[in-house]
Amino acid sequence: MITDIESLYGKRIVLYGLGSYGVYAYNRIKANPKIKIEFLVDDFKNGQFIDNKQIVSFDEVRSSSTSYDIIIITTSYYSTILEKLKKHNLKGDFFDVLRGPSEREITIFNFNNKEVNFFTPNLLTQLSVENLNSTEPSTLKWIEGFKPNKCFFDIGASNGCYGLLASASKKIESYLIEPDNQNFNLISKNIKFNQSIFLGEILPMCLALDAENGSLTLNKLEDYEGAHSKVLEKYFRKDFEKIIFEGKQKVLTYSLDDLILGHKLTNPNYIKIDVDGAEFSVIEGAKTTLNSDSLEEILIETEEMNEIKLNQILLKFGFNLSEKHGINEIMGGKINGTYNYLFSK
Numbered sequence: 001m002i003t004d005i006e007s008l009y010g011k012r013i014v015l016y017g018l019g020s021y022g023v024y025a026y027n028r029i030k031a032n033p034k035i036k037i038e039f040l041v042d043d044f045k046n047g048q049f050i051d052n053k054q055i056v057s058f059d060e061v062r063s064s065s066t067s068y069d070i071i072i073i074t075t076s077y078y079s080t081i082l083e084k085l086k087k088h089n090l091k092g093d094f095f096d097v098l099r100g101p102s103e104r105e106i107t108i109f110n111f112n113n114k115e116v117n118f119f120t121p122n123l124l125t126q127l128s129v130e131n132l133n134s135t136e137p138s139t140l141k142w143i144e145g146f147k148p149n150k151c152f153f154d155i156g157a158s159n160g161c162y163g164l165l166a167s168a169s170k171k172i173e174s175y176l177i178e179p180d181n182q183n184f185n186l187i188s189k190n191i192k193f194n195q196s197i198f199l200g201e202i203l204p205m206c207l208a209l210d211a212e213n214g215s216l217t218l219n220k221l222e223d224y225e226g227a228h229s230k231v232l233e234k235y236f237r238k239d240f241e242k243i244i245f246e247g248k249q250k251v252l253t254y255s256l257d258d259l260i261l262g263h264k265l266t267n268p269n270y271i272k273i274d275v276d277g278a279e280f281s282v283i284e285g286a287k288t289t290l291n292s293d294s295l296e297e298i299l300i301e302t303e304e305m306n307e308i309k310l311n312q313i314l315l316k317f318g319f320n321l322s323e324k325h326g327i328n329e330i331m332g333g334k335i336n337g338t339y340n341y342l343f344s345k
Helices: 020-030 058-063 078-087 123-130 139-143 161-169 181-194 257-264 279-283 288-292 302-315
Strands: 012-016 036-041 053-056 070-073 093-094 106-111 114-119 149-154 171-176 202-206 214-220 228-232 247-253 270-273 297-302 320-328 335-342
Touching: 012 020, 012 228, 020 036, 053 106, 070 078, 070 320, 078 093, 106 123, 106 161, 114 123, 114 161, 114 181, 123 257, 123 320, 123 335, 139 161, 139 297, 139 320, 149 161, 161 171, 161 181, 181 288, 257 288, 270 279, 279 302, 302 320, 302 335
Parallel strands: 012 036, 012 070, 036 053, 070 093, 149 171, 149 270, 171 202, 270 297
Antiparallel strands: 106 114, 214 228, 214 247, 297 335, 320 335
């Protein structure tokens, strides 16, 4: 795995993968005259252009007489592509500058006149904080509107940023639910670095919410602090079957209703759900919570194809869709087909 550009000096490279991260990597590499990009490869974008340079398919590279030194993979599906290269007796390496060191261990984010400290051990975590205003500005605006003395559940909390910002800016009780142990470590450190500024209580929980209690395997496309490509085993799609995951972790699962009742937690007034395809199971296990008079708003990240179904389910609990907002990549550019849906009573 390559985590610095300097190791590519003097090389003629093939850049394989032109998604959001691939474009980010391309822009970092192209600025260096010591590296020559011979081909841009993406089997789903072949024929398109970047800076007047045409993107080609892998088969076109194989049939070309142009020589190169190394194939650099710039997609989180790198393990799958490495296996593809092996079948053709070719070698490649994954270029992951985001996994490399950050410029600073602590990155400060200003929110509602408060300086909130975030532990940023790698470049991805640093960019996640620095670009928070541009990735989900509507979510920040939503949190700004929280009323004091309320309770917020962030389900799929990642580094815990939204709960931290809520509890630092107002007297908000925040529950941060995150199953991934690497990201839970970020949450723990972020709480430690901000302990003196919190106006509201914070409770982090390393577990997953589901329709029922039990345990499941969390499959990780990338297994490091700040990475987002995670999926519980029961939510596999057919296109996941050929994917090679970097890490696996067994996690406890609870229904939201049982978690709140069994541990005598405060009923939420606000809920945010970002669980990579498991949102309907979370809702299935939260019927009592959804019927509660205390719950005012729910923000759910999901694919646009789920919009009608989501509307139909939540309408039964008295919730109406009030806002719909797009989401941007951390490296820039819109995430196509996925939105934040805000439901209110």
